[in-house]
Amino acid sequence: MSEEIKQGEYTAANISVLEGLEAVRKRPAMYIGDVNVRGLHHLVYEVVDNSIDEALAGYCDHIEVFINEDNSITVQDNGRGIPVDFHEKEQKSALEVVMTVLHAGGKFDKGSYKVSGGLHGVGVSCVNALSTHMTTNVFRNGKIYQQEYACGKPLYAVKEVGECDRTGTRQTFWPDADIFTTTTYKYETLQNRLRELAYLNKGITISLTDLRDKDEEGNARTETFHSEEGVKEFVRFLNNQQNNAPLIDDVIYLNTEKQGVPIECAIMYNTSYRESLYSYVNNINTIEGGTHVVGFRTALTRVLKKYAEENNAKAIEKAKIEIQGEDFREGLVTVISVKVAEPQFEGQTKTKLGNSEISGAVNQAVSEALSYYLEEHPKEAKQIVDKVILAATARIAARKARETVQRKSPMGGGGMPGKLADCSSRVPEECELYLVEGDSAGGSAKQGRSRATQAILPLRGKILNVEKAMWHKAFESDEVNNIITALGVRFGVDGEDDSKKANIDKLRYHKVIIMADADVDGAHIGTLIMTLFYRYMPEIIEAGHLYIANPPLYKCSKGKISEYCYNEEERMAFIEKYADGNEGGIHTQRYKGLGEMNPEQLWETTMNPETRILKQVTIENAANVDYIFSMLMGDDVAPRREFIEKNATYANIDA
Helix, strand or coil: CCCCCCCCCCCHHHCCCCCCCHHHHHCHHHHHCCCCHHHHHHHHHHHHHHHHHHHHCCCCCEEEEEECCCCCEEEEECCCCCCCCEECCCCEEHHHHHHHCCCCCHHHCCCCCCCCCCCCCCHHHHHHHCEEEEEEEEEECCEEEEEEEECCEECCCCEEEEECCCCEEEEEEEECCCCCCCCCCCHHHHHHHHHHHHHHCCCCEEEEEEEEEECCCCCEEEEEEECCCCHHHHHHHHHHHCCCCECCCCCEEEEEEECCEEEEEEEEEECCCCEEEEEEECCEECCCCEHHHHHHHHHHHHHHHHHHHHHCHHHHHHHCCCCCHHHHHCCEEEEEEECCCCCCEECCCCCEECCHHHHHHHHHHHHHHHHHHHHHCHHHHHHHHHHHHHHHHHHHHHHHHHHHHCCCCCCCCCCCCCCCECCCCCCHHHCEEEEEECHHHHHHHHHHCCCCCEEEEEECCCCCCCCCCCHHHHCCCHHHHHHHHHHCCEECCCCCCCCCCEECCCCCCCEEEEECCCCHHHHHHHHHHHHHHHHHCHHHHHCCCEEEECCCCEEEEECCEEEEECCHHHHHHHHHHHHCCCHHHCEEEECCCHHHCCHHHHHHHHHCCCCCCEEECCCCCHHHHHHHHHHHHCCCHHHHHHHHHHHHHHCCCCC
């Protein structure tokens, strides 16, 4: 007797099995992170990682990446080529298995690859699943083999299409516009990642060619990345990018293997007031750090402290200070790269190394290299110690300034900034803080907001540019203090070793929203606030709490029909839809600033969770973000001018 499935019942008939690569197409974000710009570029990295793995195994030294005119991508290498012989278990070509079966690849066989960037075996098959079309060519055994796919499904069996005298693999794919919010690749994003890979894997040549961008003679934009010195060269590049004056010209460099773990590390001191540490595991940027970073910091503190106490005791005594770990890291640019056979990742973004054994290996390697350097270079060692004493003196000044900020409880009413209009909810997960430019917009926002969950903090003018200021100077700024106090962020409570680390355990609001005018001044204020968060409270960005509000630029009306338009494209679309492209038949109101909107309009366009557009601030590539902030907000004018001239064509500012 067959029974119909009643509504609300949960039986075997409710269980669906997704065959092959359907799971990837159904839930793409599970495999590549998201379906926005980040996920789109991740497809390229997955394919390139396969070529890098071939290089690490010693079979490949040249990788070419092409952005084709139609925004498809071609990646070609001179490795061994994906095997094409018959796979007994799957009863088809090994190439087809690699391209169409999840968790299939050579990364699980320890004999094939000692170390690999892509360890889940989902890499290239995911790319295939999320592309409308993909063509794979394998150059192997003197022959060229080919197979094509549509949305991950093979169109025909692997076939021979010619002969050749080389080896390698060529992958061309067209990302699926039905899955990704955009299918337009950014040259700069790929450029930064490929440059990084060339530094992290010395001796490999990687080229990037953009066939969409040709000069007057028809030559495509192209760039080749190659490094002979690896991370030693990388650390110099990063220091120059940040426009830092070197404290000492030397790069303290080590390239060794401890406990079976290859470790490469480069250290450079400069005259700035911040630490810039970039850590990598199997070429993956571990933005949240992990055990390799712990090992490095422990070794640095122990060796330098011992040296300072033995050789500079009088200077330390005279300054009346006690040196701590963070003092040794001020003005430090470090790149640390480890290759781990079976990495374990944890943390918010799965970019924090968890392997406990790595800490000891890195600690040992850095201790030996640093001790040797200090003994061999007494003059440079003294310069480092003098810098450390200065950092300790500034840290004590910062603590005194900070204590005046953090004395009150963040949840209590006392100690709150005077202009803060708090919300009534005490549940941080549902609370939002709007950082609003100017009192007039602040007044409208206070009237238009949802008082239960939305708090408003108006900012008077432009806040301090913390990029140029010493650490303790920021705490002397009223506006900076107001933001820190309102948020309930505390510094120096996670142990004596890092008084600069922001503790966000008692964060009052889980959405911090920058709301500034859509003009040049508004953009500048937004950048100043983001600089404060990135340099002083990166934990808030990493945890996904920082957003930028996107107010509309126009209100377009035709008779009784009116719509808010957030950019020029939307305005033109409105004109086309309601007036057949005749601009004269449309009334357009241009909002010069948030203060021009009444409370109802501000709520409707920018504050209502149902209709507003928020852009989440993320840290994609720490090295590149560092460069952008140093260049935009630092003292050196020339690189900033060059950046503006280069990118001015993309900006559409009606000011």
